[in-house]
Amino acid sequence: MANPTDSLDPLFVPVRRENGEQERISRPALSAFQDSWRRLRQNKAAVISLILLGIMIVLAIVGPWLTKYSYAQTNYSAVYQSPSADHWFGTDKFGRDQWARIWQGTRISLLIAVLAAALDLVVGVAYGAISALKGGKVDNVMQRIIEILIGVPSLIIIILLMMIMKANIFTIMVAMSITGWVGMARLVRAQILKLKQQEFVLAARTLGTSNTQIIFKHLIPNTIGMIVINTMFTIPSAIFTEAFLSFIGLGLQSPQASLGVLIHDGFQTLSSHFYLLLFPALVIVVIMVAFNILGDGLRDALDPRMRK
Amino acid sequence: MAEQGKKKPLVQVEGLKRHFQVGGGKTLKAVDDVSFEIYPGETFGLVGESGCGKSTLGRTLIRLYDATDGKVLFDGEDVHGTKSKTELKALTRRIQMIFQDPYASLNQRMNVEDIIAEGMDAHGLAKNRAERTKRVVELLETVGLNAEHAKRFPHEFSGGQRQRIGIARALAVDPDFIIADEPISALDVSIQAQVVNLLQKLQRERGLTYLFIAHDLSMVKHISDRIGVMYLGGMVELATSDDLFEEPLHPYTQALLTAIPIPDPRLERERKRQLLQGDLPSPIDPPSGCRFRTRCPFATEHCKNKAPEWREVRPNHWVACHLYGSESDRAAMKA
Numbered sequence: 109m110a111n112p113t114d115s116l117d118p119l120f121v122p123v124r125r126e127n128g129e130q131e132r133i134s135r136p137a138l139s140a141f142q143d144s145w146r147r148l149r150q151n152k153a154a155v156i157s158l159i160l161l162g163i164m165i166v167l168a169i170v171g172p173w174l175t176k177y178s179y180a181q182t183n184y185s186a187v188y189q190s191p192s193a194d195h196w197f198g199t200d201k202f203g204r205d206q207w208a209r210i211w212q213g214t215r216i217s218l219l220i221a222v223l224a225a226a227l228d229l230v231v232g233v234a235y236g237a238i239s240a241l242k243g244g245k246v247d248n249v250m251q252r253i254i255e256i257l258i259g260v261p262s263l264i265i266i267i268l269l270m271m272i273m274k275a276n277i278f279t280i281m282v283a284m285s286i287t288g289w290v291g292m293a294r295l296v297r298a299q300i301l302k303l304k305q306q307e308f309v310l311a312a313r314t315l316g317t318s319n320t321q322i323i324f325k326h327l328i329p330n331t332i333g334m335i336v337i338n339t340m341f342t343i344p345s346a347i348f349t350e351a352f353l354s355f356i357g358l359g360l361q362s363p364q365a366s367l368g369v370l371i372h373d374g375f376q377t378l379s380s381h382f383y384l385l386l387f388p389a390l391v392i393v394v395i396m397v398a399f400n401i402l403g404d405g406l407r408d409a410l411d412p413r414m415r416k
Numbered sequence: 417m418a419e420q421g422k423k424k425p426l427v428q429v430e431g432l433k434r435h436f437q438v439g440g441g442k443t444l445k446a447v448d449d450v451s452f453e454i455y456p457g458e459t460f461g462l463v464g465e466s467g468c469g470k471s472t473l474g475r476t477l478i479r480l481y482d483a484t485d486g487k488v489l490f491d492g493e494d495v496h497g498t499k500s501k502t503e504l505k506a507l508t509r510r511i512q513m514i515f516q517d518p519y520a521s522l523n524q525r526m527n528v529e530d531i532i533a534e535g536m537d538a539h540g541l542a543k544n545r546a547e548r549t550k551r552v553v554e555l556l557e558t559v560g561l562n563a564e565h566a567k568r569f570p571h572e573f574s575g576g577q578r579q580r581i582g583i584a585r586a587l588a589v590d591p592d593f594i595i596a597d598e599p600i601s602a603l604d605v606s607i608q609a610q611v612v613n614l615l616q617k618l619q620r621e622r623g624l625t626y627l628f629i630a631h632d633l634s635m636v637k638h639i640s641d642r643i644g645v646m647y648l649g650g651m652v653e654l655a656t657s658d659d660l661f662e663e664p665l666h667p668y669t670q671a672l673l674t675a676i677p678i679p680d681p682r683l684e685r686e687r688k689r690q691l692l693q694g695d696l697p698s699p700i701d702p703p704s705g706c707r708f709r710t711r712c713p714f715a716t717e718h719c720k721n722k723a724p725e726w727r728e729v730r731p732n733h734w735v736a737c738h739l740y741g742s743e744s745d746r747a748a749m750k751a
């Protein structure tokens with residue numbers, strides 16, 4: 109065989125490749141953030157959740173002002189009215205406008221949840237990061253403390269606290285955060301411990317990168333996605349805890365409104381006036397499901413390996 | 417290389433130990449009393465089974481791990497000695513590492529330019545942004561990539577390309593000595609040759625010295641000037657590549673060599689395989705005396721009682737085995 113191509117089937121002619129062509133990448137270069145955003149937008153469920161959450165938040169802010177009634181104003185001549193042009197979601201047993209109460213309640217519930225999540229975030233991230241970065245004895249002591257906190261059921265701590273302290277937004281937030289940050293702290297610690305052993309961090313050290321630089325260039329960027337996602341799941345669970353506390357009568361009390369208070373009140377008149385339970389229940393379900401779906405969507409979007 | 421005896425070594429390792437404290441108050445002797453030298457411009461191959469302490473040895477050499485005991489001299493300076501931060505930084509700049517896992521060794525969140533320039537940033541090697549970019553492009557071209565790749569992220573590259581990015585990153589600080597920790601083990605066979613050729617080209621052009629770690633003798637055979645064989649935290653044999661393949665002395669090296677298939681089918685069929693018996697013992701509780709005795713076909717009572725010395729039994733051929741020990745050791749082996 110003088111020329112190896114002679115013997116080949118004419119259908120299989122070798123393609124001449126330009127020099128360097130095999131190293132070419134066809135995808136446009138995008139920053140990590142643009143890329144994540146692009147992938148989140150492709151996820152329909154996440155986009156719908158984002159829109160629904162947006163609507164809920166806007167309504168929580170402006171909703172109570174859209175009607176002429178205030179959420180606490182009672183009117184004994186108009187109790188238990190069905191939804192109408194005047195009272196869009198009807199009125200409760202004291203004749204309070206349900207529309208105003210629902211969005212006021214959503215506002216309070218979201219506020220409690222976001223503040224609780226923020227507290228978890230600050231305490232949890234700092235605790236986990238210090239524990240992992242210091243290592244050794246410090247880490248050991250900090251982990252024992254966490255183990256003790258995990259050993260005590262958090263609901264019991266919360267319920268005890270709520271019984272001792274005055275029921276207001278601040279108390280609920282503190283009660284939930286006393287044990288809430290533990291999950292975040294453990295996640296952050298595990299992630300940083302894992303990253304510290306990764307070869308790219310070892311490479312950074314051999315290259316002479318300082319410890320501070322390693323934290324800011326390598327450890328934080330690789331932990332942030334996980335923190336965001338975890339927060340996305342903390343918020344709905346805080347909303348749920350607040351609702352639960354109010355439902356069993358330990359949370360906020362009427363005339364204050366939160367989704368939990370409304371569900372508590374609505375439940376008592378379920379058989380006669382179902383809409384008093386239906387609307388707040390719908391709002392809480394939408395918020396919780398939307399946060400969870402968005403959290404899942406973010407998890408996929410922030411993972412560079414999922415890039416296409 | 418016969419003239420090596422006269423050259424001044426670049427790296428001198430003396431009685432190096434690295435022990436890990438594992439749970440239950442036990443010690444894992446990942447590297448235990450290892451001594452050898454690496455000469456400027458050579459490729460030193462280091463082989464041994466998985467878990468025998470090759471990576472730990474490599475990482476202790478550049479002080480990623482502190483040594484439990486022993487010394488590492490790089491160009492006459494003690495790597496583990498007490499030093500100011502700047503002194504240590506200046507010294508370790510000259511020693512760089514290439515890693516095994518092309519996926520874990522690059523930070524997914526940084527683009528290739530920032531990855532490659534990391535060492536330049538740490539040592540302030542580029543005066544401004546433009547110079548930084550220029551050097552990165554040069555380095556990309558050196559390793560067979562191009563300027564267009566600078567703004568890309570690691571996940572867009574294949575394993576071989578990532579490994580070349582890792583090489584460019586190490587080259588950016590202009591090192592003299594590179595520890596390549598199984599740089600080709602995770603790659604396809606067809607890509608392995610590319611990376612090895614690149615490393616050899618760089619060695620010729622820049623006069624680099626390599627410590628090339630592999631778990632398989634056949635991988636280091638052609639590229640190493642000298643080869644050290646490790647077993648369970650200790651070095652058991654050290655010789656030039658040719659000597660080691662022609663006349664392996666240690667029973668462990670012999671076993672490793674017979675495990676390599678011969679390309680000639682007739683010879684391959686007649687080849688006597690000297691298989692290793694038993695499993696690799698745990699480095700937490702290594703056998704007394706000679707560490708290899710539990711799997712050695714020649715082991716005697718003497719091997720149990722006394723650890724063999726590390727001796728130069730031929731010129732430039734070191735081995736730790738009683739079969740080649742002092743008169744009394746050899747006599748004890750026959751008894």
Ligand SMILES: Nc1ncnc2c1ncn2[C@@H]1O[C@H](COP(=O)(O)OP(=O)(O)OP(=O)(O)O)[C@@H](O)[C@H]1O
Binds near residue numbers: 444470631
């Ligand atoms: N940080 C550590 N803590 C405790 N034990 C460790 C640590 N690093 C390594 N070891 C142990 O030390 C021994 C040697 O590990 P090392 O990674 O150096 O082996 P290796 O020869 O590089 O193996 P491989 O071929 O799998 O990479 C192993 O038993 C390992 O479990």
Ligand SMILES: [Mg+2]
Binds near residue numbers: 470597598
């Ligand atoms: Mg290894």
